[in-house]
Amino acid sequence: MVMGEPRREEYKIQSFDAETQQLLKTALKDPGAVDLDKVANVIVDHSLQDCVFSKEAGRMCYAIIQAESKQAGQSVFRRGLLNRLQQEYQAREQLRARSLQGWVCYVTFICNVFDYLRVNNMPMMALVNPVYDCLFRLAQPDSLSKEEEVDCLVLQLHRVGEQLEKMNGQRMDELFVLIRDGFLLPTGLSSLAQLLLLEIIEFRAAGWKTTPAAQKYYYSEVSD
Known part of the structure; x- marks a missing residue:
């Protein structure tokens, strides 16, 4: 140690x-x-x-x-x-x-x-599907209408999204279909929730990295 x-x-x-x-x-x-x-x-x-x-x-x-x-x-x-x-x-x-x-x-x-x-230096396989199932639950319409759950979804994807995608890329694709559909929901999403979802969509599209332009845009919006 x-x-x-x-x-x-x-x-x-x-x-x-x-x-x-x-x-x-x-x-x-x-x-x-x-x-x-x-x-x-x-x-x-x-x-x-x-x-x-x-x-x-x-x-x-x-x-x-x-x-x-x-x-x-x-x-x-x-x-x-x-x-x-x-x-x-x-x-x-x-x-x-x-x-x-x-x-x-x-x-x-x-x-x-x-x-x-x-x-053996690999994430635990036993946790991959339970973690995915929890994130899928957070991406359901009733959860996306609650800022605490959107915040949790986005924070956890920042933390473990890249690892999860390496373990099962198909499920990550399915999860982001839900997130994109949720982002396009005409009602029920607060402006902060929409901003958070858009940010995580762009974060994954950029290879799980924040581009300087995105950093400037999203974090100035959140602080405002």
Whole structure:
């Protein structure tokens, strides 16, 4: 582990109570000493409630997996994490109906985990279709009428779109058909949502890069 890396996790632990902080700190340093299924549940539960944490929790998961593999060569934590992600994935419509914020946090978290977790330097195949399914849900007309969901869709595509396209280009094509159709919807889209969708369409068309002209145009529009 790189010098100073555990410290990068420390600030994310501050939002927990003292007992949970201790559990997570131990998991990062001595994973064999704690119940790693419990650790996985704690991280997922907190990610569903705290959107700031959900954006960074993947790095903590990665650090625990690395520590566990060095110590015991096992993957108890990863298995527990994936099982829990699967449970939440299966109940995603109920989650969205119950709490839009919880749903947005879940999508942010699963994309963050997909971004960080690697097997033999490759993204985890087990997460590709669940991540795609979540993004497809965000591209449905009822989701595109909600700025929080459009914002989430665009942010996650910025983060993992290029990786996802390499894993399954056909599904990315299908997703962007939905996004383009949504952009052309005559009603229900706010001007900010339209701007965000147009920006991600152009971002992908430019090879998942922001051109200087696009940067100037979109970010001056958003700040105005």
